[in-house]
Amino acid sequence: MFDVALSSVFAQLIRDFRSPDTVWQALILLLILVVAKVAERSVRGNDLLMEGKGRAARLGHSGLKRLVLPLCGALLAILAREFLRPFMHVNLFSLAIPLLLSLAVIRFVFFVLRVTFSQSPWMRNFELAFSTIAWGVVALHITGLLPAVIDLLEAISFSAGKQNLNLWMILQGGLVVAVAMLMSLWLGNVIDNRLSHASGLDSNLQVAFSRLAKAVLILLAIMIALPAVGIDLTALSVFGGALGVGLGFGLQKIASNYVSGFIILLERSIRIGNTIAVGTDKGKVARITTRYTVLRAGNGVEALIPNELLVGGTVQNETYSDTSVRHALVVQAAYQDNPEQVIALLEKVARDHPQIATLPAPQAFCTAFADSGINFELQYWLDSQDINAQQVRSVLNRTIWAAFAEAGFSFPYPQREVRLLSASGYDKSSAKPLTDKQ
Numbered sequence: 001m002f003d004v005a006l007s008s009v010f011a012q013l014i015r016d017f018r019s020p021d022t023v024w025q026a027l028i029l030l031l032i033l034v035v036a037k038v039a040e041r042s043v044r045g046n047d048l049l050m051e052g053k054g055r056a057a058r059l060g061h062s063g064l065k066r067l068v069l070p071l072c073g074a075l076l077a078i079l080a081r082e083f084l085r086p087f088m089h090v091n092l093f094s095l096a097i098p099l100l101l102s103l104a105v106i107r108f109v110f111f112v113l114r115v116t117f118s119q120s121p122w123m124r125n126f127e128l129a130f131s132t133i134a135w136g137v138v139a140l141h142i143t144g145l146l147p148a149v150i151d152l153l154e155a156i157s158f159s160a161g162k163q164n165l166n167l168w169m170i171l172q173g174g175l176v177v178a179v180a181m182l183m184s185l186w187l188g189n190v191i192d193n194r195l196s197h198a199s200g201l202d203s204n205l206q207v208a209f210s211r212l213a214k215a216v217l218i219l220l221a222i223m224i225a226l227p228a229v230g231i232d233l234t235a236l237s238v239f240g241g242a243l244g245v246g247l248g249f250g251l252q253k254i255a256s257n258y259v260s261g262f263i264i265l266l267e268r269s270i271r272i273g274n275t276i277a278v279g280t281d282k283g284k285v286a287r288i289t290t291r292y293t294v295l296r297a298g299n300g301v302e303a304l305i306p307n308e309l310l311v312g313g314t315v316q317n318e319t320y321s322d323t324s325v326r327h328a329l330v331v332q333a334a335y336q337d338n339p340e341q342v343i344a345l346l347e348k349v350a351r352d353h354p355q356i357a358t359l360p361a362p363q364a365f366c367t368a369f370a371d372s373g374i375n376f377e378l379q380y381w382l383d384s385q386d387i388n389a390q391q392v393r394s395v396l397n398r399t400i401w402a403a404f405a406e407a408g409f410s411f412p413y414p415q416r417e418v419r420l421l422s423a424s425g426y427d428k429s430s431a432k433p434l435t436d437k438q
Contacts, residue, residue, distance in 0.1 A: 022089075022092060024088060025084075025088070025089070025090065025091075025092035025093060026092060028080055028084075029077065029092065029093070029096055032073055032076040032077055032080065033073055035072070035076060036068070036069045036070075036072040036073040036076065037069060039068055039069070039072045040065065040068045040069045040072075043064055043065050043068050066107040066108070066111050067104055067107055067108060067111075069103075070100045070101070070103040070104035070107065071100075071104050073096075073100045074097050074100035074101050074104065077093050077096050077097050077100065078093075078097060080093060081093035081094065081097070098138065099138060102134060102138045106130070106131050106134055110130070110131075150168055153166065153167040153168035153171065154166050154167070154168045154169075173225065176225040177221065177222055177225040179225075180221035180222070180224060180225040181218055181221050181222070181225075183221065184214070184217035184218050184220065184221040185214065185217075185218075187213075187217055188210070188213055188214035188217050188218075191209075191210060191213045191214075192206075192210040192213075192214075195209055195210055207265055207288065211265075211290060212262070253306075253308070254291065256308045257290075257291045257292065257306050257307045257308050258290050258291055258307075260306075260307035260308045260310065260311040260312075261288070261289060261290035261291055261292075261293075261307040262290060263307075263311055264288060264293070264307055264310060264311065265288060265290075269315075269317075269320070270285060270288065270293065270310060270315065270317065271285065271288075272285050272286070272287065272288060273285060273319070273385065274317055274318070274319045274320065274385075275317075275318040275319050275325075275385050276295065276315050276316060276317045276318065277315070277316040277318075278295070278305055278309060278310065278313065278315055278316075279309075279313075281295055281297070281303045281305065282295075282297065282316075283295040283296045283297035283298065283301075283302075283303065284296050284385065286302065290307075291306070291307060292304045292305060292306050292307060293305045293307060293310060298390075318385070319385055323383060323384055323385055324357060324381050324382065324383050325381070325382055325385070325389075326379060326380070326381050327379070327380055327381070327382060327389055327392075327393070328377050328378065328379050329377070329378040329379075329380075329393060329396055329397070330367075330375060330376070330377055330378075331346060331375075331376045331377075331378060331400060332370060332372070332373040332374065332375050332376070332411065332412060333373055333374050333376060333404075333409055333410070333411070333412070334373050334374075334409070334410045334411070334412045335373060335374060335412070336410075337374075337409045337410065339366050339374060339376075341407070341409075342364075342374075342376055342409060343364040343365070343366065343376065344364075345400075345403050345404070345407055345409070346362075346364035346376060346378045346400065347361075347362050347363065347364050347378070348403075349378075349396060349399050349400055349403055350362030350364075350378055350380045350396065352399075353380075353392065353395065353396065353399075355382065355387050355392055356380045356381065356382065356392065357380070357381040357382065357383045360381055362378065362379065362380040362381075363378075363379050364376055364377065364378045364379070365377050365379070371414070372412040372413060372414050373411075373412035378396070
């Protein structure tokens with residue numbers, strides 16, 4: 001009944017284009033939109049007043065900003081239509097009202113989606129595509145062409161296995177799947193927020209459970225949505241078999257990396273913030289995904305390590321069970337300096353540094369008698385990986401240099417003693433000068 005009414009309204013509007021009533025309706029609609037825009041600007045002007053409010057109040061104000069234009073315009077259009085009906089044709093108002101209401105619905109739906117997926121980069125493109133499709137459907141519905149378009153889509157059919165499919169059924173299935181996936185992603189975000197606030201759960205387990213929950217919810221959404229529109233899932237068995245063959249041959253590395261990623265997240269053998277070394281790559285774990293792990297080196301270069309290498313190879317984890325790491329500093333003193341005094345001075349310099357751990361205490365050792373002096377090694381521990389080890393080493397070197405100068409110790413430099421020995425029986429008179437031929 002509503003479809004027939006809209007179609008008749010559109011037909012009457014076509015006939016009224018030559019009537020002055022259409023011009024007056026257009027001018028009144030333009031005035032209504034201007035008033036609605038002014039109302040929207042007044043609501044947006046209150047943004048500064050909402051800064052100190054709670055999250056619920058700010059969300060309500062943000063939603064009102066998106067809805068005030070279409071709702072105010074639709075309400076004014078309804079009032080204008082009822083008031084002007086006895087005096088002129090109001091077919092243009094009858095067409096504008098469903099368009100404004102559909103705009104309000106679209107804005108409300110995407111306001112909820114933006115709140116749910118606030119950090120998703122795909123939301124803007126999806127909103128544009130969905131708005132275009134929704135307005136196209138409304139336009140076809142108003143013009144009365146929607147049934148004809150549906151019949152045309154149903155006429156384009158094909159077979160997939162034992163299932164007869166048509167283009168209209170596939171579009172319906174895609175829409176239902178999209179809605180079901182949005183619901184599953186929303187539930188996944190809810191689960192993710194709950195897991196992130198679980199203080200007793202490890203961060204790696206939070207990531208693993210969150211991704212596992214999203215994958216299961218998306219799979220359930222597809223399995224529930226497709227049969228809901230009449231698409232038999234057995235029709236997809238051919239595609240499933242092809243996908244299995246692809247995973248077995250061409251995608252085995254990718255599948256192995258994904259499985260290894262879940263193993264790493266569940267076993268907690270590597271955590272975000274650990275300092276690890278894999279082959280020639282060494283750095284701090286910045287991110288763990290289901291396919292690769294991001295390793296950030298000290299120079300800022302990030303290496304993407306496939307998870308398969310972390311599970312199947314040898315990984316040196318400096319912070320697996322303890323965040324403390326031992327460092328060593330080699331110092332050489334002259335032979336005339338007292339080794340006991342040098343050891344005491346080195347240990348005192350390390351103890352006085354505020355970032356060096358007190359337990360285990362710093363220790364200095366006499367390691368070797370070198371060509372130019374005595375080698376000493378100062379060993380000390382740093383409690384946290386957040387401490388800049390290079391900066392600590394630089395401060396120690398400068399402090400040791402000043403302490404040696406104050407104590408009268410010296411740093412040796414390479415020395416060589418050369419002796420000239422005369423050859424026995426060598427007769428200077430028999431020596432002949434070299435010529436160019438020689």
